[in-house]
Amino acid sequence: MLIDVKPLANTLTEKINEKINSLGITPKLAAVTYKPDNSTVSYLKSQQKIAKKFNIDYEILELNSPESIFNVLNELSNDMHTHGIFLTHPLPEIDEMEALNSISPSKDVEGRHPYNLGMLIYGKEIFAPCTAEAVVKILEEIIEITGKNVVIIGRSSTVGKPLSIMLLRKDRSATVTVCHTRTKNLEVLTKNADIVVAAAGKANLVTKDMIKENSIVIDVGINVIDNKIVGDVSNDVSEIASVTPVPGGVGKITTLLLMGHVVKAAEIIHKNLNK
Numbered sequence: 001m002l003i004d005v006k007p008l009a010n011t012l013t014e015k016i017n018e019k020i021n022s023l024g025i026t027p028k029l030a031a032v033t034y035k036p037d038n039s040t041v042s043y044l045k046s047q048q049k050i051a052k053k054f055n056i057d058y059e060i061l062e063l064n065s066p067e068s069i070f071n072v073l074n075e076l077s078n079d080m081h082t083h084g085i086f087l088t089h090p091l092p093e094i095d096e097m098e099a100l101n102s103i104s105p106s107k108d109v110e111g112r113h114p115y116n117l118g119m120l121i122y123g124k125e126i127f128a129p130c131t132a133e134a135v136v137k138i139l140e141e142i143i144e145i146t147g148k149n150v151v152i153i154g155r156s157s158t159v160g161k162p163l164s165i166m167l168l169r170k171d172r173s174a175t176v177t178v179c180h181t182r183t184k185n186l187e188v189l190t191k192n193a194d195i196v197v198a199a200a201g202k203a204n205l206v207t208k209d210m211i212k213e214n215s216i217v218i219d220v221g222i223n224v225i226d227n228k229i230v231g232d233v234s235n236d237v238s239e240i241a242s243v244t245p246v247p248g249g250v251g252k253i254t255t256l257l258l259m260g261h262v263v264k265a266a267e268i269i270h271k272n273l274n275k
């Protein structure tokens, strides 16, 4: 069975629209990029389209040199009309950690700044990484997470690792196993899991024989095969388990959460200015 994320998407859309209407200002998201590859360019275009739907101002700043990134990020962090800053990834020739550190944590709408990632350890999801948050929100819609065995495939700083911390939070209390390329007998772990989250970026990594019947499989992967976007989970898995589709699953919720974070940042900045 495929998991339909549309009801969650509708709820998030309604909430964002309500907040924007009561805000009284136009929220603004600035995307900063350097030598963007094709997938970054198409991701920025789709962000721009969704921002427009919500009447969120959207600006793409393409840098001419890696050195200019720090000035640009500092300026945006201090600009009262910019509420959210999005830094594309990968950033060739640029130390990503240093760049992230130049963003004001209160405008870090992707939740990648060390401050916001650190707050996750204390259970505070001020700006959680959007993809990890999308997985949590999808799961919370369909299952009681507490006590479930969750296997996450992938340990990146933006998806696998923060997601494991979010699922361990006391009010969720899942038992989490995080896997990577050095994990032995991956299929034994996934076969025993109530929930599998595939975030490896490898098409068809998760096959039907690796999955327990009636379990939940969240497919985070985005891979391009024969000009088509596919996830990390093979199609036949949905014959025995509930699986999120790709496209139209985690990615859809991730983008909505990003827009929601921009509105939240605008709300916080606006309130502070009016104090």
Ligand SMILES: NC(=O)c1ccc[n+]([C@@H]2O[C@H](COP(=O)([O-])OP(=O)(O)OC[C@H]3O[C@@H](n4cnc5c(N)ncnc54)[C@H](OP(=O)(O)O)[C@@H]3O)[C@@H](O)[C@H]2O)c1
Pocket (backbone or CB within 6 Å): 131, 153, 154, 155, 156, 157, 158, 159, 160, 179, 180, 181, 182, 183, 186, 199, 200, 201, 202, 205, 220, 221, 222, 223, 250, 251, 252, 254, 255
């Ligand atoms: N839907 C969305 O909104 C969204 C957002 C972000 C990313 N994504 C997609 O999600 C995927 C993961 O993104 P990411 O940024 O987390 O990727 P990443 O930084 O490349 O990390 C991939 C992780 O998967 C692990 N891995 C790769 N092949 C594996 C294998 N055969 N068995 C076990 N583990 C394996 C890697 O292990 P090692 O650490 O050992 O190398 C690594 O930890 C990509 O397809 C990306 O495009 C989707």
